[in-house]
Amino acid sequence: VQVVESGGGLVQPGGSLRLSCAASGFTFSRYVMSWYRQAPGKERDLVAFITSTGGSTNYADSVKGRFTISRDNAKNTVYLQMNSLKPEDTAVYYCNAKHPLISTVIYWGQGTQVTVSS
Numbered sequence: 001v002q003v004v005e006s007g008g009g010l011v012q013p014g015g016s017l018r019l020s021c022a023a024s025g026f027t028f029s030r031y032v033m034s035w036y037r038q039a040p041g042k043e044r045d046l047v048a049f050i051t052s053t054g055g056s057t058n059y060a061d062s063v064k065g066r067f068t069i070s071r072d073n074a075k076n077t078v079y080l081q082m083n084s085l086k087p088e089d090t091a092v093y094y095c096n097a098k099h100p101l102i103s104t105v106i107y108w109g110q111g112t113q114v115t116v117s118s
Helices: none
Strands: 002-006 009-011 017-024 032-038 044-050 057-059 067-072 077-082 091-098 106-108 112-116
Touching: 002 091, 017 032, 017 091, 017 112, 032 067, 032 077, 044 067, 044 077, 057 067
Parallel strands: 009 112
Antiparallel strands: 002 017, 017 077, 032 044, 032 091, 044 057, 067 077, 091 106, 091 112
16 A cells, blocks of 8 residues: 655745645545644644545635645545645645445545745
8 A cells, every 4th residue: 555645845925836746655535534644743633634525515714715625536636726825734745545345444645845935
């Protein structure tokens, strides 16, 4: 199993980034996919999730209206489009895959750093 994030980097406040998460080794189209983030000294928090078919999404209040999660099951990839970035969005962003029926089957990526600074 592999879950690999990419697309992080340094961006100015108000800018945009698009994160990608490429998965392999499991039936991607059956899994709920999520993005989490962890800032220094803080807990890892849920940013957004998307159901297996992409029919439903949910966002943390802090990112609603600015971030969009999407997925391409043909490419085994989930995305996080981040617009109007703020310094408080600075964190390591992690991709998460959760089995739809077995709650203990969870896969994590290694994370990608997003830094919002002028």
